[in-house]
Amino acid sequence: MKLAELQQKLTAAARLQPPDERVPYAFEKRIMALIAERAAASGRVLWMRGFLRAAVSCLALALVCGAVSLFTPAATDNGNDLSQDFENTLLASADLPDSAP
Amino acid sequence: MERSEAELIAAVLKGDSASFEPLVEKYSPRVFATARRYARRDSEVQDIVQEVWLKAFDKLKTFRGEAPFEHWLMRMAVRTCYDFLRGHQRNRISSFSEISEPEEDWLERFVGDPGNAAEDADAAKLLIDSVLERLSPEARLVIQLLEIEDRSVKEIAELTGWSVPLVKVRAFRARGEMRKILARIAKDKYL
Numbered sequence A: 001m002k003l004a005e006l007q008q009k010l011t012a013a014a015r016l017q018p019p020d021e022r023v024p025y026a027f028e029k030r031i032m033a034l035i036a037e038r039a040a041a042s043g044r045v046l047w048m049r050g051f052l053r054a055a056v057s058c059l060a061l062a063l064v065c066g067a068v069s070l071f072t073p074a075a076t077d078n079g080n081d082l083s084q085d086f087e088n089t090l091l092a093s094a095d096l097p098d099s100a101p
Numbered sequence B: 001m002e003r004s005e006a007e008l009i010a011a012v013l014k015g016d017s018a019s020f021e022p023l024v025e026k027y028s029p030r031v032f033a034t035a036r037r038y039a040r041r042d043s044e045v046q047d048i049v050q051e052v053w054l055k056a057f058d059k060l061k062t063f064r065g066e067a068p069f070e071h072w073l074m075r076m077a078v079r080t081c082y083d084f085l086r087g088h089q090r091n092r093i094s095s096f097s098e099i100s101e102p103e104e105d106w107l108e109r110f111v112g113d114p115g116n117a118a119e120d121a122d123a124a125k126l127l128i129d130s131v132l133e134r135l136s137p138e139a140r141l142v143i144q145l146l147e148i149e150d151r152s153v154k155e156i157a158e159l160t161g162w163s164v165p166l167v168k169v170r171a172f173r174a175r176g177e178m179r180k181i182l183a184r185i186a187k188d189k190y191l
Helices: A003-015 A027-071 A082-099 B005-013 B017-038 B042-058 B069-087 B101-112 B122-133 B137-148 B153-160 B164-190
Strands: none
Touching (some): A027 B042, B017 B137, B069 B137, B069 B153, B101 B122, B122 B164, B153 B164
């Protein structure tokens, strides 16, 4: 059997087949519905991603605050703790007139 | 007034996805014709075309407008068909036991008198389809584009994203693969 000739014949046979261009009924509507669905889904996904990122940041902040409060040594009774210093600084201007002669 | 393709694409990129519909309507016949060259079942053809359009919508931002939209879309269609062929590689048939009677008759006619075996016969079309189905994805794509659609090596390189030397190498291998399959038919049936 002449293989090269057979190959040529079969290739010619394939060339003679006209490409079928039929499109199923309302195919473009189906594509548009899928696109709309995907657009809506991607909007939801964007929101979800935003919420998830916010939740992760909040969790990280809470962990850091927890760790700081856990590992910071407890305030001593000499009144030199941060909250007392802050209050003193804040009220310094109000305290001055009382101490003035 | 009918809007031009460039206007439709610009509208889609601005967020008006409805402007994509006229493009789908206009080019679906060509995409279907391409998909039918690589997939037989209607459901597979529709899946391929659907994927092409969804990819086209998602990647529309990458369309720079230097070449016609149709070329850009057909590149996407050919690459999607190639992905389909690669995904269905395992389903390729390797034996020729399922050759139908008309195909066998046509082959016998060809063996008896090669000049008289008509290439427009349905059996010849069936036979070439089953030969193409037995080729590797690369070989099938190259044979389809180069031998059947009569495209140039440069065009194939653009469509597939392969380099020109790679297309040439794959074309050489594909012809060899096809000849091997035909030799196997000859051996199975006539030796």
